[in-house]
Amino acid sequence: MLVIAHRGASFDLPENTLPAFERAIELGADYVELDVHNDLSVTHDRPKRGVDYPTLDEVVELCQGRIGLMVELKRPRRDTVQRALARLDDDAVLLCFQRPPLEEARRLRPALRTIQHVGFGVSIRRAAAAWAAGFRNDRVTRRGLLAAQRLGLETTVYTVNDEARMLELQALGVGGIFTDRPDRALAALGRRPAG
16 A cells, blocks of 8 residues: 655644655655645645745655655646646656546646545546545545446545554555555554654
């Protein structure tokens, strides 16, 4: 099961910052997930005062060849999809809550892996063109996971910080978890870190 550091190692360090991404790399997470806005700044919806948030270019420079990137586009315009793709290599994964930006990304780069969040008006069946379906931790069901898997989709669940829940999801065949605690996830899955 993939360990995806949600906004970096965001339990220990300010989310969506270079230090949080660097810490996720040091821990050995498989991917970092980051939130990208139309100006290609990397921050969540409510940036904190006094925190130095990077640009997508800065994150790519830090992470390239060291850890995978999962880039969540936040309410993107069409040109944002194009500009983001120009900065990402083929190993990156693009995710979004809206379908049209992911459809545009796959049109521009057919081999690109995408994660379509399900729920919020998007059914599992409508996510079938994506590489993976993304489920919210408090809404995921065994039935939903099986439906996605039957359609050939990988499955991811966000945001999972409880070790017992991580193991439960692994037993259900979930392909990856987004977590603020990559140290705990790696330890729970027997892949090292914790203390």
